[in-house]
Amino acid sequence: MEQQQLKRCPIGVQTFEKVIEGNYLYIDKTEYIYRMAHGASNYYFLSRPRRFGKSLLVSTLHSYFAGKKELFKGLAIEKLETEWTEYPVLYFDMSRAKHVDKETLESMLGFQLSGYEQIYGRPKEAVKLNDRMTSLIMRACEQTGRQVVVLIDEYDAPLLDVMHEEENLPVLRNVMRNFYSPLKSCDPYLRFVFLTGITKFSQLSIFSELNNIKNISMDEPYAAICGITKEEMLEQMGGYIERFALSQEMSKEDTLLKLQEKYDGYHFAWPSPDIFNPFSLLNAFEDGKLNSYWFGSGTPTYLIEMLRKFKVSPSAIGMKKALSTSFDAPTERMTTIVPLLYQSGYITIKNYDKLTQLYTLDIPNGEIRVGLMQSLLPNYLAGDSDTGLATIGEMYGAIAGDDMDGALRLLQEFLSTVPYCDNTNYEGHYQQLFYIIFSLFGMYVDVEVRTPKGRVDVVMRTTHTLYVIELKLDKSADSALAQINLKNYPERFVLCGLPVVKVGINFDSESHTLSDWIIEG
Template structure:
């Protein structure tokens, strides 16, 4: 029996079902959402996590296309299969636009929906046309209208770092969405998706009845592929990949989890796999980076620069929910954008303190994120730097930290620096990124121990390298601090060989590692 094709790049539920492609059944969530107390729902999830396919599934459901749902969970739940007029907008095409272009784009998507109902509108204002579209569709069919809006925030994200431009674009979108409140009697269901969460006041005016389900435990698995779904619906895919990689099934699952798993959008939550990466991995029969290489969002890099984000501060942080789930226009740190965009996720929750632990989900995100930050520290030699980092991995894997540092020293001698980088923190963060990009290792900066904080701790399969950096001092002084503060005691029970490394770095003249001592 030939395997089913994967729906790579497909976001239309009807096509996926008609072509009998792999579909992870999310229809129980569709039933629950459409039979809930609230008829206006918002869902935030990272890009390429299946939001558009979910919107398309809702469209087919409300259009009463029962045959498409044969064999799925909703077939056992739904008895009525009523048909409603559906207005469907995707704002994904509204990226990278100025005000005039955005208004033309709104005109285009309104016209598409008007044509579906045979409406010819002479109104020029987008809000008037949307109100007319909803009321006319209601009068034509005698049924309440369903409005599905995918990627509502797409026109706003690329200007989120520029306050003046953001205000202008936000006004356009607020005007566009404004009829949703007054048209409430004519609406059966409204569903909006996006990556970020702008406040209702700034985008949806007085529409105060939106139910944000993004962190509801009931909908933790609505997008993405849960661990249970992987085992129950993709078991043969795991075996096929294991055969190709010449690994056991258990080791293959371990590799999949290490690279693509680890997302939690609430707590408690079972593990969620990145669907885009997982399906591409099964299709290409290769463990590789897929999600991150499909596009690094410009808005995120710009905002990281705006907030002067240090690489070592991205993960392993604690926060109240209000700190990482804040409305985008009110953020005072990069944390909410990193969380909502999928670059950090919930890893734990302290019930007593009501604190969430946030960290990078998996290896794919870790490597991709630090790789995108590397040009801020190593500019013109970026490609050579990536080669050096790969070669350093081979040395460290064999326990040869001396060989790795020799290679790094040679490379850094070729790197030009700007005048504004003549401070210790810049070089510490540069070294952090370089070590963080090494394959398969756990890297920590300023890890707390009983006696203080280590500069860099690099943990491999069988070694723990404790590194202390001294700027414009000696390597012996660095090593002495490791002993004095007894940093190694924290790893006495690890079962791994502990290696102390004192590193001297000259900031003023050579701007390079000058010496190191290993014990």
């Protein structure tokens, strides 16, 4: 009975009108709509990761500026807005233009323009995209007697897949710059302009002289404009939490902890409330399962390509300090992977130091950490990741049962059967492999951990044991353990409250697997 009383979760529904009229669950974000519509600026840009509610936000703006007051009954904006003026709205969805060349992109942009030109007309002399856009805005304003609203969703979609291609990126970028250029010259005819995207391309290269656009991506008042805060979840989704707790046979408190570990942890400003990934959270409530929905919906190929281009090791993705200019930066001029990782949602803000103006960035939650490691695993297992994941699952069972010896035997057997993997003749390769494996366990893991007398190769913590692991290549497990004892690495962790287990491991460069190991409690 309780399940029938709950509204359906809007899985894949990105149209505000459909959400409201279809009686789907809607997390009320209309206060932000009112704030923008009546703010000091008429031009806004918002960057958020994919599937974070940007399209639904744009659709909500569309309904608001179209004067559809009846759709907003019972929402926050109903008490705020008094005029409900209907404006001509031009909406462009750039997500349709993915994986395209110059000619196809121009054709698709022209097709979107033609839909509005059938309403407002098109002069014969308007042939180029920028001329057609200019004419369209001016005609819409003149014919309706009201300024025009322009909404552009996923403005950077045509560019993401060619971000790593030095030849194609400038070509498509010029097309988009040409298309967007009238937004500056048509200022007298425009009431409101709003663009969303994942990445932040420089204003110079994309928006031409559109230097009056307000980037609210890191503004504290708009920190929760997309996504679902814990407060929103508790106030508006209580029934879903209770239903989910029943399906998991857990208490409400334990359920909240699990949901937070898996899907929470995003911050797009500081201070900011904790923000849940809306796509994953809604899917989990709908299915009654703690699956990896956001990451499972597709790992962008451009991310993996850029990680390779910048030679980023798995353990180097999270936990770093940076100025905002280093990560909230134009992606086409980036010198590190950090801006792309942040703007794509693979790392997020975790803290901020006012004195140094440094932000602490890290992987948001368990879903992202595990998903990233699964995507990077083929680079360390010569592509045989399916069998590798099964082996890692067995290793997890062994370590959970305090059987590190059994876990290492499983890894030894598996590595001896996979094809030769490039770049395995150095200790760092195996260090990163261990980092990925332990990350997939969902356990705490770190590499190159500083101690008073040196650095530990790998530290891994389960719920009841802390493992200090030293790796050697073409030496011996004895020498690995001797280094742990000589530099007294366990002393660094004596206050952790867990028993410390020392593990010395030696790898053989010819067989590309573990040759021997020693475990001491």
